[in-house]
Amino acid sequence: MIWLLLGGMFLVTYIPRLLPFLFARELDLPVWVQKWLKFFPYAALGALIFPGILTAVPGKPVLAAGAGILAALCALFIRNITVIVVLAIAVVLLFQNLSIW
Protein backbone atom coordinates (compact mmCIF):
# COMPACT_ATOMS: atom_id res chain seq x y z
CA MET A 1 0.00 0.00 0.00
CA ILE A 2 2.79 2.42 0.87
CA TRP A 3 4.36 1.82 -2.55
CA LEU A 4 1.07 2.66 -4.25
CA LEU A 5 1.03 5.90 -2.27
CA LEU A 6 4.60 6.68 -3.30
CA GLY A 7 3.76 6.01 -6.95
CA GLY A 8 0.77 8.33 -6.80
CA MET A 9 2.77 11.02 -5.01
CA PHE A 10 5.52 10.68 -7.61
CA LEU A 11 3.08 11.37 -10.43
CA VAL A 12 1.37 14.37 -8.84
CA THR A 13 4.66 16.01 -7.87
CA TYR A 14 6.57 15.28 -11.09
CA ILE A 15 3.91 16.14 -13.66
CA PRO A 16 3.42 19.79 -12.58
CA ARG A 17 7.21 20.25 -12.61
CA LEU A 18 7.55 18.58 -16.00
CA LEU A 19 4.75 20.14 -18.07
CA PRO A 20 6.22 23.65 -18.41
CA PHE A 21 9.50 22.17 -19.66
CA LEU A 22 7.57 20.40 -22.41
CA PHE A 23 5.25 23.22 -23.42
CA ALA A 24 6.19 26.64 -22.04
CA ARG A 25 9.79 26.48 -23.20
CA GLU A 26 9.65 28.41 -26.43
CA LEU A 27 6.11 29.68 -26.21
CA ASP A 28 5.83 33.24 -27.49
CA LEU A 29 4.32 34.90 -24.46
CA PRO A 30 2.91 38.43 -24.55
CA VAL A 31 5.15 41.07 -23.01
CA TRP A 32 2.93 41.56 -19.97
CA VAL A 33 3.16 37.85 -19.13
CA GLN A 34 6.94 37.97 -19.39
CA LYS A 35 6.97 40.97 -17.04
CA TRP A 36 4.67 39.10 -14.69
CA LEU A 37 6.92 36.01 -14.67
CA LYS A 38 9.91 38.18 -13.82
CA PHE A 39 8.44 38.96 -10.41
CA PHE A 40 7.61 35.35 -9.53
CA PRO A 41 10.92 34.53 -7.79
CA TYR A 42 10.69 37.57 -5.53
CA ALA A 43 7.04 37.13 -4.66
CA ALA A 44 7.66 33.42 -4.01
CA LEU A 45 10.65 34.26 -1.80
CA GLY A 46 8.62 36.67 0.31
CA ALA A 47 5.87 34.12 0.84
CA LEU A 48 8.35 31.31 1.48
CA ILE A 49 10.12 33.30 4.22
CA PHE A 50 7.15 34.76 6.05
CA PRO A 51 5.16 33.64 7.99
CA GLY A 52 6.83 30.19 7.80
CA ILE A 53 9.99 31.38 9.56
CA LEU A 54 8.00 31.94 12.77
CA THR A 55 7.50 28.20 13.12
CA ALA A 56 11.00 27.19 11.97
CA VAL A 57 12.22 26.55 15.52
CA PRO A 58 9.59 24.54 17.40
CA GLY A 59 7.94 26.71 20.07
CA LYS A 60 10.44 29.57 19.66
CA PRO A 61 9.14 32.17 17.17
CA VAL A 62 11.28 34.97 18.63
CA LEU A 63 14.49 33.00 18.29
CA ALA A 64 13.57 31.99 14.73
CA ALA A 65 12.76 35.58 13.74
CA GLY A 66 15.96 36.78 15.43
CA ALA A 67 18.04 34.30 13.46
CA GLY A 68 16.27 35.50 10.30
CA ILE A 69 17.05 39.15 11.03
CA LEU A 70 20.65 38.21 11.76
CA ALA A 71 20.82 36.40 8.42
CA ALA A 72 19.47 39.51 6.67
CA LEU A 73 22.05 41.75 8.37
CA CYS A 74 24.87 39.35 7.50
CA ALA A 75 23.67 39.24 3.90
CA LEU A 76 24.39 42.97 3.66
CA PHE A 77 28.10 42.26 4.15
CA ILE A 78 28.70 38.63 3.29
CA ARG A 79 28.16 37.36 -0.24
CA ASN A 80 28.83 33.72 0.65
CA ILE A 81 25.41 32.19 1.27
CA THR A 82 26.81 29.00 2.81
CA VAL A 83 28.39 31.06 5.61
CA ILE A 84 25.04 32.70 6.36
CA VAL A 85 23.21 29.36 6.42
CA VAL A 86 25.76 27.88 8.83
CA LEU A 87 25.65 30.99 11.02
CA ALA A 88 21.86 30.91 11.37
CA ILE A 89 21.92 27.22 12.26
CA ALA A 90 24.70 27.81 14.80
CA VAL A 91 22.79 30.65 16.47
CA VAL A 92 19.67 28.52 16.79
CA LEU A 93 21.65 25.57 18.17
CA LEU A 94 23.35 27.84 20.70
CA PHE A 95 20.21 29.50 21.98
CA GLN A 96 17.62 26.78 21.51
CA ASN A 97 18.02 25.38 24.99
CA LEU A 98 17.80 28.69 26.82
CA SER A 99 14.43 29.28 28.41
CA ILE A 100 14.36 33.06 27.92
CA TRP A 101 12.61 32.95 24.52
Place this chain on the structure above:
Amino acid sequence: MRRSALRWGFSNGLPIALGYLPVAVTFGILGNQSGLSVAAVTGMSAWVYAGASQFLAVKMIADGIGTLEIILATLILNFRHFLMSTVLARRLGVSRLEGAALSYWVTDETFVVASLHAAAEEPKPLGFLIMALMAYLSWLTGTFAGGMFAELIPVRIVDGMGIGLYALFIALLVPSARKHWQFALVAAASALTAWGLSRLLPGLSEGWVLIAATLGVSALGTLLPGAEEES
Protein backbone atom coordinates in the same frame (compact mmCIF):
# COMPACT_ATOMS: atom_id res chain seq x y z
CA MET B 1 32.46 27.75 -19.96
CA ARG B 2 32.10 24.23 -18.67
CA ARG B 3 34.34 25.12 -15.78
CA SER B 4 32.28 28.12 -14.79
CA ALA B 5 29.13 25.99 -14.91
CA LEU B 6 30.79 23.53 -12.54
CA ARG B 7 31.76 26.30 -10.17
CA TRP B 8 28.26 27.80 -10.35
CA GLY B 9 26.74 24.41 -9.54
CA PHE B 10 28.97 23.65 -6.59
CA SER B 11 28.87 27.08 -4.99
CA ASN B 12 25.09 27.28 -5.25
CA GLY B 13 24.50 23.62 -4.40
CA LEU B 14 26.45 23.71 -1.15
CA PRO B 15 24.17 26.04 0.86
CA ILE B 16 21.08 24.17 -0.34
CA ALA B 17 22.61 20.81 0.58
CA LEU B 18 23.50 22.14 4.04
CA GLY B 19 20.04 23.57 4.50
CA TYR B 20 18.35 20.35 3.39
CA LEU B 21 20.34 17.99 5.58
CA PRO B 22 18.76 18.67 8.99
CA VAL B 23 15.30 18.96 7.43
CA ALA B 24 15.75 15.58 5.76
CA VAL B 25 16.97 14.03 9.02
CA THR B 26 13.87 15.40 10.76
CA PHE B 27 11.73 13.92 8.00
CA GLY B 28 13.42 10.53 8.39
CA ILE B 29 12.80 10.56 12.14
CA LEU B 30 9.16 11.61 11.83
CA GLY B 31 8.59 9.01 9.10
CA ASN B 32 10.07 6.37 11.35
CA GLN B 33 7.84 7.53 14.21
CA SER B 34 4.74 7.22 12.05
CA GLY B 35 5.64 3.60 11.40
CA LEU B 36 7.30 3.72 7.99
CA SER B 37 10.30 1.50 7.28
CA VAL B 38 13.67 3.06 6.45
CA ALA B 39 13.17 1.84 2.86
CA ALA B 40 9.79 3.55 2.63
CA VAL B 41 10.95 6.92 3.99
CA THR B 42 14.08 6.89 1.84
CA GLY B 43 11.98 5.78 -1.13
CA MET B 44 9.63 8.69 -0.57
CA SER B 45 12.55 11.12 -0.57
CA ALA B 46 13.96 9.49 -3.70
CA TRP B 47 10.78 9.31 -5.79
CA VAL B 48 8.58 12.05 -4.46
CA TYR B 49 11.27 14.58 -3.52
CA ALA B 50 8.93 17.29 -2.33
CA GLY B 51 9.83 18.54 1.15
CA ALA B 52 6.65 19.97 2.63
CA SER B 53 4.44 17.37 0.92
CA GLN B 54 6.48 14.57 2.44
CA PHE B 55 6.01 15.97 5.95
CA LEU B 56 2.31 16.34 5.29
CA ALA B 57 2.11 12.78 3.96
CA VAL B 58 3.76 11.13 6.99
CA LYS B 59 1.50 13.15 9.27
CA MET B 60 -1.54 12.00 7.30
CA ILE B 61 -0.30 8.40 7.35
CA ALA B 62 0.11 8.64 11.13
CA ASP B 63 -3.44 10.00 11.36
CA GLY B 64 -4.72 7.04 9.34
CA ILE B 65 -5.89 9.09 6.36
CA GLY B 66 -6.46 7.26 3.07
CA THR B 67 -4.08 7.01 0.11
CA LEU B 68 -6.19 9.03 -2.35
CA GLU B 69 -6.62 11.91 0.04
CA ILE B 70 -2.88 12.05 0.67
CA ILE B 71 -2.17 12.07 -3.05
CA LEU B 72 -4.67 14.89 -3.59
CA ALA B 73 -3.18 16.95 -0.74
CA THR B 74 0.25 16.40 -2.28
CA LEU B 75 -0.95 17.63 -5.67
CA ILE B 76 -2.38 20.79 -4.11
CA LEU B 77 0.67 21.55 -2.00
CA ASN B 78 3.07 20.91 -4.86
CA PHE B 79 1.24 22.59 -7.68
CA ARG B 80 3.27 25.74 -6.99
CA HIS B 81 6.14 24.05 -8.79
CA PHE B 82 4.17 24.44 -12.00
CA LEU B 83 4.74 28.19 -11.73
CA MET B 84 8.39 27.71 -10.85
CA SER B 85 9.04 25.33 -13.74
CA THR B 86 7.40 27.80 -16.11
CA VAL B 87 9.99 30.41 -15.18
CA LEU B 88 12.91 27.95 -15.29
CA ALA B 89 11.87 26.32 -18.56
CA ARG B 90 12.22 29.70 -20.25
CA ARG B 91 15.43 30.64 -18.49
CA LEU B 92 17.59 27.52 -18.63
CA GLY B 93 17.50 27.06 -22.41
CA VAL B 94 17.31 23.28 -22.49
CA SER B 95 15.84 20.79 -24.94
CA ARG B 96 12.60 18.99 -24.09
CA LEU B 97 14.46 15.86 -23.10
CA GLU B 98 16.98 17.68 -20.89
CA GLY B 99 14.13 19.64 -19.40
CA ALA B 100 12.20 16.47 -18.62
CA ALA B 101 15.16 15.24 -16.57
CA LEU B 102 16.06 18.55 -14.90
CA SER B 103 12.45 19.29 -13.98
CA TYR B 104 12.50 16.42 -11.52
CA TRP B 105 14.90 18.44 -9.36
CA VAL B 106 12.93 21.68 -9.36
CA THR B 107 12.30 22.62 -5.75
CA ASP B 108 11.54 25.92 -4.03
CA GLU B 109 15.25 26.31 -3.35
CA THR B 110 16.74 25.30 -6.72
CA PHE B 111 14.10 27.46 -8.41
CA VAL B 112 14.92 30.55 -6.40
CA VAL B 113 18.66 30.19 -6.84
CA ALA B 114 18.40 29.66 -10.60
CA SER B 115 15.82 32.35 -11.29
CA LEU B 116 17.06 35.42 -9.43
CA HIS B 117 17.83 38.07 -11.99
CA ALA B 118 20.42 39.82 -9.91
CA ALA B 119 22.59 36.69 -9.95
CA ALA B 120 26.05 37.48 -11.31
CA GLU B 121 26.02 34.63 -13.83
CA GLU B 122 23.23 33.05 -15.81
CA PRO B 123 22.71 29.45 -14.73
CA LYS B 124 23.79 26.88 -17.31
CA PRO B 125 21.92 23.58 -17.53
CA LEU B 126 25.03 21.76 -16.31
CA GLY B 127 25.37 24.11 -13.37
CA PHE B 128 21.72 23.62 -12.49
CA LEU B 129 22.15 19.85 -12.67
CA ILE B 130 25.13 19.86 -10.30
CA MET B 131 23.40 22.16 -7.83
CA ALA B 132 20.25 20.06 -8.00
CA LEU B 133 22.07 16.76 -7.55
CA MET B 134 23.91 18.06 -4.50
CA ALA B 135 20.58 19.09 -3.00
CA TYR B 136 19.00 15.76 -3.92
CA LEU B 137 21.84 13.67 -2.47
CA SER B 138 21.74 15.65 0.73
CA TRP B 139 17.98 15.09 0.95
CA LEU B 140 18.40 11.32 0.42
CA THR B 141 21.34 10.94 2.80
CA GLY B 142 19.60 12.94 5.52
CA THR B 143 16.38 10.97 5.19
CA PHE B 144 18.19 7.66 5.36
CA ALA B 145 20.22 8.75 8.40
CA GLY B 146 17.13 10.09 10.15
CA GLY B 147 15.16 6.92 9.51
CA MET B 148 18.06 4.68 10.45
CA PHE B 149 19.07 6.43 13.67
CA ALA B 150 15.71 7.83 14.69
CA GLU B 151 16.12 6.77 18.32
CA LEU B 152 19.54 8.36 18.67
CA ILE B 153 18.83 11.84 17.31
CA PRO B 154 16.89 14.42 19.38
CA VAL B 155 14.23 15.51 16.90
CA ARG B 156 13.64 18.89 18.55
CA ILE B 157 17.24 19.90 17.93
CA VAL B 158 17.46 18.90 14.26
CA ASP B 159 14.02 20.35 13.66
CA GLY B 160 15.26 23.78 14.77
CA MET B 161 18.15 23.48 12.34
CA GLY B 162 15.55 23.87 9.60
CA ILE B 163 16.20 27.61 10.10
CA GLY B 164 19.04 27.09 7.60
CA LEU B 165 16.64 27.11 4.65
CA TYR B 166 15.07 30.38 5.80
CA ALA B 167 18.55 31.87 6.13
CA LEU B 168 19.19 30.67 2.58
CA PHE B 169 16.05 32.39 1.27
CA ILE B 170 16.86 35.60 3.13
CA ALA B 171 20.47 35.63 1.97
CA LEU B 172 19.25 35.17 -1.61
CA LEU B 173 16.68 37.93 -1.34
CA VAL B 174 18.77 40.66 0.29
CA PRO B 175 21.18 41.46 -2.58
CA SER B 176 18.39 41.65 -5.19
CA ALA B 177 16.20 43.68 -2.87
CA ARG B 178 19.01 46.17 -2.33
CA LYS B 179 19.63 46.48 -6.05
CA HIS B 180 16.02 47.02 -7.14
CA TRP B 181 13.47 48.45 -4.74
CA GLN B 182 10.70 46.95 -6.91
CA PHE B 183 11.84 43.43 -5.97
CA ALA B 184 12.07 44.35 -2.28
CA LEU B 185 8.57 45.77 -2.33
CA VAL B 186 7.13 42.75 -4.16
CA ALA B 187 8.76 40.31 -1.72
CA ALA B 188 7.52 42.27 1.32
CA ALA B 189 4.00 42.62 -0.07
CA SER B 190 3.93 38.93 -0.91
CA ALA B 191 5.03 37.97 2.60
CA LEU B 192 2.28 40.11 4.10
CA THR B 193 -0.26 38.69 1.65
CA ALA B 194 0.75 35.13 2.55
CA TRP B 195 0.49 35.97 6.25
CA GLY B 196 -2.89 37.67 5.80
CA LEU B 197 -4.27 34.80 3.71
CA SER B 198 -3.18 32.18 6.21
CA ARG B 199 -4.77 34.20 9.04
CA LEU B 200 -8.03 34.92 7.21
CA LEU B 201 -8.43 31.47 5.67
CA PRO B 202 -6.79 29.01 8.08
CA GLY B 203 -8.13 26.07 6.08
CA LEU B 204 -6.29 27.12 2.91
CA SER B 205 -3.38 24.84 2.02
CA GLU B 206 0.09 26.41 2.20
CA GLY B 207 0.41 25.59 -1.49
CA TRP B 208 -2.55 27.77 -2.46
CA VAL B 209 -1.33 30.57 -0.21
CA LEU B 210 2.01 30.57 -2.03
CA ILE B 211 0.38 30.40 -5.47
CA ALA B 212 -2.10 33.18 -4.71
CA ALA B 213 0.55 35.47 -3.22
CA THR B 214 2.96 34.83 -6.10
CA LEU B 215 0.43 35.38 -8.89
CA GLY B 216 -1.36 38.30 -7.26
CA VAL B 217 1.56 40.30 -5.98
CA SER B 218 3.65 39.69 -9.13
CA ALA B 219 0.78 41.12 -11.17
CA LEU B 220 0.81 44.25 -9.01
CA GLY B 221 4.58 44.37 -9.41
CA THR B 222 4.24 44.85 -13.17
CA LEU B 223 2.48 48.14 -12.45
CA LEU B 224 5.47 49.55 -10.56
CA PRO B 225 7.43 52.31 -12.28
CA GLY B 226 10.69 51.14 -13.76
CA ALA B 227 9.55 47.51 -13.84
CA GLU B 228 10.26 47.40 -17.60
CA GLU B 229 14.00 47.95 -17.45
CA GLU B 230 14.80 45.60 -14.59
CA SER B 231 15.75 42.31 -16.06
